Amino acid sequence: MMLWLYLHFPALLLDTLVRDNAVKTPLVVLSHASGQVCQANTQAREFGIQTGNDLGTASALCHGLQVADYDEQAETARLHQLATLLYQVSADIFPYPPDGLLIKVSPMLKLYGSLDNYWHHLLPVLAAESVDYHFALSPFPEAARQLARAGADRGFLTAETTKEALSALGVHGLGLTPKQVLQLERMGIRQASQLFSLPLDSLGQRFGKPLTAHLRGLTESITAQQTSFRPPEHFHQSLELMHEIANSQTLCFPLQRMLKEMEKFLHVREAVTPSIVVVLTQREQEDKVLEISAAAPESAASRWMSLLQLHLEKLKLDAPVTHLRLDANILLPRQSPTQDLFAGKRGQLTPEELVSLMQAKAGKEGVYSLTLQNDHRPERAFRRQLPFEPCQQTLPTHLPARPAVLHTAPRPLFFRPELLTPPERISGGWWDKSPVQRDYFVARNKRGQLCWVFRTATGEWFEHGLFC
Template structure:
């Protein structure tokens, strides 16, 4: 087996920054109770102003008057860990949050689906960068080794043959041993894990206790680990709270992108898609405003979901300043990824039409689009019309017909270069008072276009009725 460990050294800070309108503005997390609050972590803009962890809040605000602050909340950090576990579950069925500040997941069984480790690693890092989380990533034969190696490495991938050498170079302070064990070993002159590996095991256990021996066994994969395996919720619900009210739909774009990225990861983990989800906008001084986002087919790609959601929201008018956005999905559906074709063909054209259809419905609304309904009528101008219902199944026999029929039929004699086919006589409508008797021809225009023209039987002048694509 191979286990990946992701360490998030700035999870609390970056989770808090995701809620801010301007994540690049100076910001710091606080720990402790007033009036003795101190800086726990600060973003780059704050550090550039001289803000450092451990500083009293008063000093930090004196150095940077525009500094934004928020208290560190353990519950909020845990929620972010759960969200990241849901994201990782899309790539592995064995994900664990047993290690603080990190998550581990088994990846050997996923390589056949997501490619060799370098490609898989690049995919994981790209998605984490899009989500906005700093991280370090290591792969090792067991989760305990992966967790301690990520303390000192980023991008390291070791197998069974190189595991002990990689562990041996670790300083004891980064080996995962308890602090008191590290102090005891340091007083005995030990500095690295490799020095402990060279000692006889009975002597090591006698001098430093069973806890040290068990930890070394776990790192080497000799002691089995009983990790708690993460299981995702069956329903998705995420919220984003603004620091200040938002007055325009455009201001919702950034949080919607993040929320839909999380929804996409959740759906991949469930191997499912979605056809409907809800957006609830918490308004200042009024009841919440709710929208149902409906899709024509199951979707789960974040880019597609964002495009369709924004298109539907363009037709919405806010009922007041927005304080929060909640995205919820309670009904999942089966999802079959679209089969990609190397060359253009009917299947690929159908996929393009389906995507265009969905975009038009999202932007204009379902009522604005009407299918062309055909029925058994020989008069061309009455054979096809737009209707609100589904397509008719009573389709006339297939004949050569232009894709574009003109509402008015002007004289066409001057534009015809030659007649290619015809005549085809259409004589119909005597029963409703709109009797027509026409001879239709396929004509080639002087510029090479093909047209559908007609004239009355025995007549001379042609009229243009439509163009072929």
């Protein structure tokens, strides 16, 4: 027998606003279509505000009421976030935007062993997200959906108990259209038990086939053809701020929440990301875009937050921020770190983390390493590259002595230095019109320092570097 679980989230947008904005005052979500309160938090309900109240009534009941506009797109995006997290527990998930998820449970029981064990894995995920929900488990997916939407939490139901639970509902709780409910109530049919006691053929003749098809669907064990949920390949999250933020440092709280969501997203995929993009929407001004890169791909929210804070310290806002977006467009598989058993306890920062912090402070171009180039001229024998980038040139096995410090430009000498080695001739550069012909020596200057000097073809002496 197939078993289905339906999760209904009656105030998903409200729960998200409360969590992301740390709201502790009365808050309601207002539907533009009806002009009525469609979601209200606990503090608002304590003032007597209920769903269905108009704005005038709600404002009269609570003078300090906060009001947010209903956004179906934002609520649907949050629903998909929940589906992504639940995907690590259940594979077959069917979203019913904007506030419901239908889950096929039966195939997962082979993995978890029992329904109780499956439920104990599912509950912590929902609890961690601080969302209000109702649920129903039934062999009939549409019945589970309507029972959960009715607000009565139902554990495992058999075919018989499912029909009994449906019979206890009012006709408005069966998922019928408002027109169908009105027609039934005009006939005095207000309870589902009254409706189920009537012959379907007679109902079809009176109310049409759509009504009878819907009633039959309540007791069918298969769901309508619908594409199952697949987690997105990249992380994208938006947040509409309830209050404008004019101080860049104050943005840390909502951004930290978004980074934690990204960390959970990456954890499920065993992935890391080398860079993130933060877009700050300013009131009546162009967006501020922060592109933040790490020296090594990372997933931890705390480490990304430390880099982001350094960027925010330097950021000057042109106007208050009204909206945030966080994107991680490049995902890489997580590599298990190789640890040396005898290395002992290390510092808190790895070399990669240290470089990331330095780049956040000095800029990406301000932190670099050196690599060899295929050129014998000392000042052109190396180039800058990103830290930890593989070297493109192989170091020669027998390299003559080279100084640790190379002067930016050769310094002229007005005397012949004390030479310690035979000459080493370096000649080249004809291909880029910067030819040189020099005889290099290791020498000692008047201060007793070992230095690298050369003589030109015209007999002039220069100091090019110092040995340390």
